[in-house]
Amino acid sequence: AIATLGQAALEGLDHDTVIERCARAVTASLALEACGVFELTGEEGRLALRAGAGWTPAPMGTEFVGADQSAFEHVLRTGQPVVIEDLSESAELEGLEVLRERSHRGVGLVCVGLPEGPAGVLVAASSEPRSFAATELDFLKAIAHTIAASAARRRHEQEMRHRSLHDALTGLPNRTLLADRLEMALAEARRGEAQVALLLLDLDDFKDINDTLGHETGDVVLSRLSARLAGAVRDSDTVARLGGDEFAVVVPFLEGPEAAELVARKLLDVVDEPVEVGGSPLHLAASVGVAIASSQDRETGTLLRQADIAMYQAKRAGGGVAFYDPGRDVTSMRYLAAAGQLREGIERGQLVLHYQPCFELMTGAVRGIEALVRWQHPSHGLLAPDRFVPMAERAGLMAPMTREVLTRALDQRERLARLGFELGVAVNISPRSLEDETAKDLVTAALASTGGPPSRLELDITESAVVEDCERVAAAMDVLGATGVRFALDHFGTGHSSLSHLERLHPKLVKIDRSFTARLGDSRARGLVGSMVKLLRGLGVIVVAQGVETEEQRVCLRELGCELAQGFHLARPMAAAQLERWLEERAADSLL
Incomplete structure (x- = not known):
């Protein structure tokens, strides 16, 4: 019986129901008339009857006793049980009127203790004078331990709910x-x-x-x-x-x-x-x-x-x-209409992903793919992110949009893996999505639904977001990093970040902005990129060059020690089916 009750306490059964089942187990096993739990309330020095069996007709929560009186105080202070064989002969004991009024005479009181302190008192009562043998007290202690486990679970759930709804720094609602x-x-x-x-x-x-x-x-x-x-x-x-x-x-x-x-x-x-x-x-x-x-x-x-x-x-x-x-x-009516269309578009699967490969410069091998979201608008055709992502942020649609993009990108990665192409996939994530309280759950759920390894998911964060509020971005990355995903610092060189930012964030990859790649023909710009690559590699960061448009740029970046690159010269973004055909054709060509 104790094992069954303990399992119920830990598996999410309502706390009051756990107490009632425990109380019925006590009254049935020890042939008693009543059993219940008096829990400490928010009011100092007060215990309220939380739940139990045999206490009718008084409603639960309306019976109070003083926590600083007689037997209750002793149990709460020492943690030791108290047995009163006959209440009618114990006039000096105060605070037990609630038991006397119901003609209870023999009572046993056992502490319901939590690691941080007592939570209440388990009271077992008989209408006749009664002593409690050592084995019976052990049984009551086991029952109290079960109730304490349920109380601890309830407190943990309440704390988790409070954290999910309140700002960690200020304690205000979020x-x-x-x-x-x-x-x-x-x-x-x-x-x-x-x-x-x-x-x-x-x-x-x-x-x-x-x-x-x-x-x-x-x-x-x-x-x-x-x-x-x-x-x-x-x-x-x-x-x-x-x-x-x-x-x-x-x-x-x-x-x-x-x-x-x-x-x-x-x-x-x-x-x-x-x-x-x-x-x-x-x-x-x-x-x-x-x-x-x-x-x-x-x-x-x-x-x-x-x-x-x-x-x-x-x-x-x-x-x-x-x-x-x-x-x-x-723009109010136009904005509301567009936001409504975007919400509907997300729900109807109008978001499409194109994938741009990322290459190893030394070998030419495809190292991974970056997922780029587009909106296939029914009237305006294929829209670029800058046409709808800002609106999604203002309209509160980033969470469903990020969920959709993550799930579909991971699905595609797993499909490629089944075809024999074991690649990582990169997804851009906005600062607002990154700092959202549900971000970790969102990423965890997407990973769980696709079954892929977390290390194959890369989340790209713009350097400008880091400069704006490095500590908050770092804290959010720490939380998400616990899932096993990797982070990349995107558009590096445009946000004036510092070495301290890199040391605090410790991203796995840094993506040098395309504006630097475009100026590689200039000796000063080439020297700057070379210094950036050397510095970043010295910090143990993988360096990716963005916006490679020419063969000269590819060769120059390889000579400067840059490890990875992507750009139109290497491969343009492709729809999923086109990407699969492209990879298969490359694999076939390599066998010739």
């Missing part, structure tokens, strides 16, 4: 929880006449603090400011951190635009108060965009986009508060 709260507020507004406002607050020139004082100081400032912002609004409002130095506030039950502006001004007043770090005051400024849900536009994505537009209007005006003005958003 983008996922914000969307949920916003949707709840909008749903409430749809049922009545109440209005909902969404405020986006972005700190002005916060990058200067990170660059001059370091990211640790920046994180301290963000943490302290977050606490102030959360304390400046009503309990019904939600302050969330969207990432970097951007915050959002959901204001439900709004009386009108004037009330929204009051909230925005209050937030700016909070930002205006200096934040003291290391004994020195730091002065901040911010821009706030406000969007109010109208009776027509009460969709989460619409409101987020409108608040974002308003926030940038405030920035262009030099800071302060700006309200979304439909009259100034001449």
Whole structure:
């Protein structure tokens, strides 16, 4: 019975159900009238009856005892069981009224302990005077251990859920929880006449603090400011951190635009108060965009986009508060239509991948392929990424788009492996997707669905994203790196990154931007590329040259020691079927 209960406790059965089953096992095995667990509550010094058997008619959670009284205090403090053979003869024991009122006389109390401390007390009770033999106490201890295992699992699940919905640095709700709260507020507004406002607050020139004082100081400032912002609004409002130095506030039950502006001004007043770090005051400024849900536009994505537009209007005006003005958003209907088409296109499989091979310069062998996403628009034909990726980021479509691209690229890699071509596949990933809380789950799921080795997946990150916020990108890479995937720093040389960035990120590959390849005919540019290659190889990084357009460039790069290259001169991007035929033809030619 204990083993069965223990398995139930660890396999996800509801915690209250585990307690009830354990309590029934106790009453049946020891011929008792009642058994239950009193758990420590959030109120200090209080225990509440969580669940059990034989406690009717009182509803669970309404019976309380003092944790600082009599037998309960002794059990919680020492962890040792207490047996009271007859409550009617133990008048000096306080806090046991809940048992006396039910005419319980013989009781045994056992601690339900967790590694971090006691969680509660298991109470076994008889209507007759009763002692508990050593074997019976051992049985109760085993039951308490099972309940503790269930409680530990429940706490772990609660912690994991909290982490998935809250920002790790500030403890504020994250983008996922914000969307949920916003949707709840909008749903409430749809049922009545109440209005909902969404405020986006972005700190002005916060990058200067990170660059001059370091990211640790920046994180301290963000943490302290977050606490102030959360304390400046009503309990019904939600302050969330969207990432970097951007915050959002959901204001439900709004009386009108004037009330929204009051909230925005209050937030700016909070930002205006200096934040003291290391004994020195730091002065901040911010821009706030406000969007109010109208009776027509009460969709989460619409409101987020409108608040974002308003926030940038405030920035262009030099800071302060700006309200979304439909009259100034001449692209709103066109944007919404296009975003809707993109969402539909992702769902209907209109995204297509073309693959560009990457070659070893010394041998000419194909080392891997890079997946390049295109959108086969039903009306406008094949669209390049710059026509729809920025819109996907603004419309909140990066997660489904990244999931689709990863899964299809890995599927193609596995198909090539079955044909005898064991190649790696590279996929570009945006900074927003990289830093998303679900990124690791997304990559893990894509790898699991295709069954390929993680080491064959390469995620390409642009150098400019690293320069903008190296620490956050590095932290995200650390999380994703645990899956076994490799990282490449893309468009290297265009973002002014430093050696410290490379040392912090330790990418497997670095891809030199095509602008350097194009200038290899110039001796100074050739010398610069040679120095870059030497430096990168000295750091143990594989060097890839992008944009090889001529035979002269290929030869020059090989002489400079560059290991890999890709470009139109070597092979153009190809659809999947064309790539397979091309690889098979190359393999056949090599046998001649």
